[in-house]
Amino acid sequence: MLKNSELDLPRIVIEGVKKTYTLRHTHSFKETLVARARRRRTATSFDAINDVSLTVGEGEAIALIGYNGSGKSTLLKLVSGVLRPDAGRVLTRGRVAGLIEVGAGFHPDLSGRENVYLNAAILGMSKEEIDARFDDILAFSEIGDFIDTEVKHYSSGMFVRLAFAVAIHTELDILLVDEVLAVGDAPFREKCNAKIRELVAAGKTLFIVTHDLHTASEICNRGIVLSKGEVIYDGTMPEAIAALRASR
Amino acid sequence: MSKSDSVDLSAFSIPGTSRGILDVFGYRYLLRLLVRKGILTRYHGSVLGWAWSYVKPTAQFLIYYMVMGVFLGLNRGIEGFPIYLFSGIVVVNLFNEAFGNATKSIVNNKALVKKIYLPRELFPIADVFIAFVHFLPQLTILIVVCLIAGWVPTVVQIAGALLAMLIVVLIATGLGLFFGSINVSYRDSQNVVELILMFATYTSPVLYSFSMVQAKLPGWLYDIYMLNPLTSAVELFHSAFWFPTTSETADRPEHLLLFALISLGVAVVTLIIGQLVFRRLEGRFAQEL
Numbered sequence: 001m002l003k004n005s006e007l008d009l010p011r012i013v014i015e016g017v018k019k020t021y022t023l024r025h026t027h028s029f030k031e032t033l034v035a036r037a038r039r040r041r042t043a044t045s046f047d048a049i050n051d052v053s054l055t056v057g058e059g060e061a062i063a064l065i066g067y068n069g070s071g072k073s074t075l076l077k078l079v080s081g082v083l084r085p086d087a088g089r090v091l092t093r094g095r096v097a098g099l100i101e102v103g104a105g106f107h108p109d110l111s112g113r114e115n116v117y118l119n120a121a122i123l124g125m126s127k128e129e130i131d132a133r134f135d136d137i138l139a140f141s142e143i144g145d146f147i148d149t150e151v152k153h154y155s156s157g158m159f160v161r162l163a164f165a166v167a168i169h170t171e172l173d174i175l176l177v178d179e180v181l182a183v184g185d186a187p188f189r190e191k192c193n194a195k196i197r198e199l200v201a202a203g204k205t206l207f208i209v210t211h212d213l214h215t216a217s218e219i220c221n222r223g224i225v226l227s228k229g230e231v232i233y234d235g236t237m238p239e240a241i242a243a244l245r246a247s248r
Numbered sequence: 249m250s251k252s253d254s255v256d257l258s259a260f261s262i263p264g265t266s267r268g269i270l271d272v273f274g275y276r277y278l279l280r281l282l283v284r285k286g287i288l289t290r291y292h293g294s295v296l297g298w299a300w301s302y303v304k305p306t307a308q309f310l311i312y313y314m315v316m317g318v319f320l321g322l323n324r325g326i327e328g329f330p331i332y333l334f335s336g337i338v339v340v341n342l343f344n345e346a347f348g349n350a351t352k353s354i355v356n357n358k359a360l361v362k363k364i365y366l367p368r369e370l371f372p373i374a375d376v377f378i379a380f381v382h383f384l385p386q387l388t389i390l391i392v393v394c395l396i397a398g399w400v401p402t403v404v405q406i407a408g409a410l411l412a413m414l415i416v417v418l419i420a421t422g423l424g425l426f427f428g429s430i431n432v433s434y435r436d437s438q439n440v441v442e443l444i445l446m447f448a449t450y451t452s453p454v455l456y457s458f459s460m461v462q463a464k465l466p467g468w469l470y471d472i473y474m475l476n477p478l479t480s481a482v483e484l485f486h487s488a489f490w491f492p493t494t495s496e497t498a499d500r501p502e503h504l505l506l507f508a509l510i511s512l513g514v515a516v517v518t519l520i521i522g523q524l525v526f527r528r529l530e531g532r533f534a535q536e537l
Contacts, residue, residue: 009259078263081263081264081365082361082362082364082365084531090263092261093259093260104364105359105360109288109292114285118282121281122364127277
């Protein structure tokens with residue numbers, strides 16, 4: 001596993017990370033008192049991620065696979081910094097960009113152009129960087145003249161294409177992708193996958209969460225299988241997929 | 249695989265950590281875009297658009313003027329009552345808008361807070377900036393009216409007005425961070441804030457004069473009343489805009505500058521406390537929303 005990181009520093013280091021969620025069953029004083037009186041539990045906790053350690057090297061393309069509730073998205077959120085680990089630590093090197101649930105930062109009343117600037121800035125780009133890439137983003141999204149129309153008038157396909165185009169053109173060293181590869185129609189999806197492969201070829205580190213095993217095995221060179229918050233396999237893609245199927 | 253202990257960690261950063269408000273200035277461009285978004289979309293879809301920023305304070309002024317000035321007779325007790333009233337209202341409006349919006353801003357931006365890491369202080373601070381932009385039309389009306397009424401601005405008066413705005417913005421930001429971060433887990437917070445906002449107009453000398461309070465309250469309680477930072481800010485505005493347009497015979501509070509400086513200190517302390525509480529609760533935002 002150290003084939004890349006022997007020479008270079010790793011891009012992501014995850015050490016003994018644990019994340020526990022507390023689920024509150026009561027939402028008001030009244031409910032809490034009633035639950036106490038009836039000796040019911042007012043909260044339960046479960047470990048979404050339990051003692052996970054990983055090192056991701058420069059230029060690795062990793063697919064994080066596992067069934068629903070295995071902790072994949074939680075792990076990705078820990079790497080992006082949205083969540084903080086309860087134990088252990090996460091370290092990253094370089095600029096991290098997330099292909100977050102597409103269009104989270106879009107405002108329907110603003111034009112496509114304004115949304116491009118707003119979202120690229122949310123993803124950490126400066127004005128100069130956005131200016132320089134604006135034409136690429138526009139071309140990739142295939143939005144054309146609609147760029148100055150308010151986003152609320154876009155079809156869902158146009159909306160998704162624009163959001164994806166912004167995210168994929170950010171300046172980054174580590175790209176985090178959470179199940180957004182399945183956007184748009186088949187030709188656009190193929191274009192997105194080609195763009196992601198291009199980033200991997202350029203030495204960017206890729207960390208994707210997906211259920212689409214076919215696409216994952218095309219793009220990624222390492223697969224990590226999560227089950228109940230623990231890593232049960234870490235190795236090549238075909239074997240990871242086999243391990244996932246065997247774990248059921 | 250866990251050989252990272254032998255690795256030099258200086259090039260690494262821990263995701264999800266920030267220096268709080270200090271980091272917001274590193275995101276100046278994004279802050280500007282967030283403020284721009286708030287301003288552009290505020291009156292979106294309304295025909296009058298920004299005219300509403302003039303209509304609302306005017307209507308508010310007329311109501312207070314009729315009730316307090318004409319019906320309750322304050323018109324005779326306070327010289328130049330309309331200007332007195334308006335110069336106080338705009339200060340409280342700035343406070344209410346900035347504080348109220350900042351309290352709700354993390355919850356309003358939950359789509360982003362849950363999905364991507366940014367210094368979360370950006371959202372309440374952008375809302376305070378937006379509130380300030382909406383305060384500018386009101387300030388413009390006030391200045392125009394005062395100039396018509398014969399106001400000749402002096403450096404001291406303008407400095408006083410700027411100090412008042414600084415106090416209000418700082419304390420609204422501090423309280424907004426404090427109540428806004430609690431609001432993520434307990435929505436009771438925004439109801440508490442609504443109560444505070446309701447009191448704000450009446451616990452500072454906006455509708456009446458400070459001397460009416462001084463006449464009724466014992467000395468120590470009056471001092472507490474004057475220590476309310478909003479009171480200092482309102483009185484600074486009165487001194488800057490209203491007093492020079494009168495015959496300058498009305499009573500002015502003693503030690504106003506001292507009270508204003510103490511208020512500034514209180515505002516800074518509030519901001520620090522707000523930031524500390526915000527940082528403490530911030531780690532749970534994404535999972536609580």
